[in-house]
Amino acid sequence: MTTRRLFLKSSLATAGAASALSWLPHGRVLAADTSGYRALVCVFLVGGMDNFDTVIPYDTLSYDRYAEIRAPLLANYAAAGVTSRLRNNLRVLSPINSATFAGRQFALPAELSPIADLFDSGAAAIVGNVGPLVQEATRTELEADPTLLPPRLYSHNDQQSVWQSLEPEGSRFGWGGRFADTMNNAGANDIFAFSAITPGGNNVFLSGEGVQPYQVGSFESTTEHLLLSDTSPLNDQSKQAFRALIAANSRRLDNILERDVDAIQADALATNEAFSGAIANVADPLATDFPDTSIGRQLKTVADTINARSQLGASRQIFYVRQGGYDTHSSQARDLPRLHTQLAEGLAAFYQATQDMGVGLDVVTFTASDFGRTLAINGDGTDHGWGGHHFVIGDSVRGQRIYGTIPPADFDHALDDGGGRLIPSVSVQQYAGTMGSWFGLTSSERRGALPGSDNFAEETLTFL
């Protein structure tokens, strides 16, 4: 990592990224660990992935009850010629901590076989029943005191925001952005803008006080102004003049939104050119094959960016990719298997890329989603739930285990919020906090980035 610091930040950032990030604890003695290289990759499953149709009960008793409740959906699968939910076609898991589940067993559908492979080899873990929680509370306590419920439960946009930033829509800072801010503040990255990268579109997850999510398309596409490119009608002198116009970033504009747009445009020019310049210097481009799907392309961009980490001067990076389509109110039998296939193939290719680059121990990939779904069927689909099951992948993960809980696929148990919607066992703070510690944050930095962490007895889990 070079010692020269290129400090690209928006002149309109509300706080200098190098100092006084308002939530960082004062007078701290220990600083974040910035040694080596670490990356977190958030794979956001937009719409709410059905946990009951992802981690499927396998022991006979549990499977039969699940099949009874979900009969209409299983009939849809049969009608569509999809056999992956039949018990003997399921990919049963053998977690090292199976004893915790007292005879219950779990499986993944065949479409998720690549993830099952990673699980079996110890490179992946399942974290069961994760979701937003204000504090640990039982069903009885929640019924008695609705203020213990997270805000705006079951609303897509709000729950996406709560997962990403612990606050409903309108929130300004996500925990990924706060992790990046911490690392930038500790000197982990030459260029702050490259610490938080999104092939997955705009998101609050990577929004910090000093850092904004930097949008990157595929490495083959360009974000260069036509007028500054080789096909421009301009000569060099006029290109400079156009550049001066775009990069103006003027405080003399007397309208706030104009100043914002001006700053965004000026920053975009500087950041895009720095990024293009850096990746042009990569000596050995990545050769790993990725599936040509939306999620596959996004993960390829992440892999290519990690491959360029030294040219980008980065030692701590967070990424955001998204896969849409999980809001399976209807046509779940048609849609979910296809989504699972694409997800698993993308994640497997990305894991392979980390092996090819020799960064297997340095990259942790995790899924997240608006919420899980109801156990009850609405005909040909399911409705919005709450807790959901998620995957964490990487050589640093203590894999082949199921953390959290997998509540029964039944009604009226202690974690049933109605219709089989699950009251989470693991909070977003605990899930994210585990990753934050691994990423290098100190305890106090982690608590600052994830308010409410201290409402839980175990602030982090042991999957990393």
Added chain:
Amino acid sequence: MRNSFVVMFIAALFSNGCRSDVEAPPDEAAAPSPPTFTSSAPSTATPTVLTEGTSDADQLVGSSANDIILGLGGADSLSGGDGDDLLIGDGFALSPQTEEEANRFLQQATFGPDPDEINAMMGQSYEDWITAQFAVTPTLILPAMLAEFNGTTLQLTGEPGRPKYEAINAASDAQWLAMLAGEDQLRQRVAFALSQILVISHRVPNALADHQDMVAAYMDVLIDGAFGNYRDLLEEVTYSPAMAIYLTYLRNRPEDPDTGQMPDENYAREIMQLFSIGLIALNPDGTPKQAGGSGSAIEVYTNDDVTGLAKVFTGLSYDSSDFDDVVAFENFYRRLRMYEDFHSPAEKTFLGTVIPAGTSGAASIDLALDALIDHPNTAPFVSKQLIQRLVTSNPTPAYVARVSQAFRTGYYRTLLGTQFGDGRPGDMKATIAAILLDDEARDSVAADNPAFGRVREPIMRWVHWARAFEAPAFEPEKHYIMVDASAPSDLGQHPFKSPSVFNFFRPGYVAPGTESAAAGMVAPELQITNASSIVGYANVISLYALGRPQRFANFDPTSFVAPYTDQLAIANDIDALLDNLDLLLTHGTLSDETRDLIADFLNAAPYNSNDVQASNKLRVQLAVIAIMTSPDYLVQR
């Protein structure tokens, strides 16, 4: 001689316009409140409406300090006032006093005027223009499509279940042309605004992509309903096949206690959250009500309300002979039918409304939609979003309250005595008039407030270019970006093709790391403004301005290539050229600094005096690009 009088403008005594809050500590609720504009008049005051006679002064004799006078025109009419007068700004005239003002109004009310339309505006009052627009024949989408494609080719081809190639985007093609060239500009503009509230999407691979017939029928629901009533809109939307497919209640069946099956809740949730009452309790001025003491917002519906309302939307299917069947092509675009045998017979409880057991499906939907339109949240929730789509992202609470009142009462009366609306709650004409004729929309003082305005939507920037420069609008199907402009490397937005029912951007979006965020403002359109998309837009506008649009084979080379006749005539004179473009594009608001930078740019641009024609053409094109990528243009104010 003028009598003295006290003039109080509803739009207010502006403070410095923005709070200089530091960023909130992490455990504080981050929902921003609107900028602290303080109104000099309470928002509940009822204006004394004075009709304009031959002499302003005569009408105002005897007016008292409590009168609030709308639309007093120009500084001249205030001369002779005494020291007791509260003079705040110039007020606004009832008709445009300059071409800049005319253009400014038309940029709120249309997709952007050409020079003739600006001129035509000069002769009339704003309300007369609106009245005339209310009478223009609507440009509908479906009838022409049905005429061009017979039923089968619109929906099916030799390839089972796939539309014929030419039909594959037919609704989208027709919709572009309606926006670009329809005479019913105000109607199309309002329909476009509605399409971002009452959202459907036919973005691939959504099921609607294969049903341009349904999409076109839905577009016409919004076009037809734009000047009708919001309650009727909710009903036609509910009974549209497109919405039933998009929000998954087509053939929604009732609850089955034996199997535990429940009705699909998707539409019940979104019709409340997005189409009518929103998520949190609102005051009539759009500000959130606060739970006593704690200061936190009050959620306006619970999950029980959703499950109760979900039962209402059961039993709807195609207008066929059978609940589960489609027997004729027309079934796909005709209004849905309620099949009472498949409607929930249970009692349906939601939002304090109880629909007795055994109530028919048609009656249940009626009662449910009545409950939604009557809910106190609906007027401010819908009104504020319409203001955001047309005029400004951060209206003052007082402005929202006035528009919300028009929506709720169904009436809006102007200073000249024109009355819009028929008195039913949800009246769109009253609401639209209230938005466009309000002091806050018309007054140049309001426009100068640093927090005023909205970031222009990328679609509207490009359509504005095409209309202002009279680029021939035909053959949209041959243009790459008119097939799907929603990639960030294009416009980042495409009508009726958003990624979800949440549109391309949220009305409450706060842009992280920006000055607007620090000032407590929302900036919806910034949600799609980033390092990729801002360059994507610049490149689209560059290609089109340079006459090099990306097109498919066998295109007509004149389509969407602007002639720039007026500009070419004056291109020898950079100042004159910039004056012309400043009037046409930024209605006179191009800042001095931006203008100087653009002049430098144009002076540096290649210019061959041996080929003046080509050089001038390039100069004009570059000037257009430079202005249309400037922050002065990118924000509509």
